[in-house]
Amino acid sequence: MLVLTRRAGESIMIDNEIELKVLKIRGSQVHLGIDAPKKSAVHRKEVWLKIHGEPKAAGLVTKQGHEGSQVETTKERPKTGTEPV
Numbered sequence: 001m002l003v004l005t006r007r008a009g010e011s012i013m014i015d016n017e018i019e020l021k022v023l024k025i026r027g028s029q030v031h032l033g034i035d036a037p038k039k040s041a042v043h044r045k046e047v048w049l050k051i052h053g054e055p056k057a058a059g060l061v062t063k064q065g066h067e068g069s070q071v072e073t074t075k076e077r078p079k080t081g082t083e084p085v
Contacts, residue, residue: 004012011021019035034042043051 006012006022008022008024011019013019017037018040019033021033021035023031023033025031036042
């Protein structure tokens with residue numbers, strides 16, 4: 001995961017088409033502005049999960065990250081002894 005620090009009014013560009021701008025920071029809330037092409041689907045994570053299914057169905061596990069953030073990791077499968085080396 002790439003971690004960047006931005007202040008209010010600063011932006012991050014993704015793939016030359018998507019601008020993610022920090023509009024304001026108030027307490028623990030960060031207000032973001034997203035300028036993306038209409039072809040790009042933009043959803044809050046909880047909405048995305050409802051559309052695409054829960055992480056467990058996709059082989060992902062959700063665990064607590066730093067400062068209470070949710071982090072998704074891939075489940076490790078038990079070793080069977082038949083894996084290629």
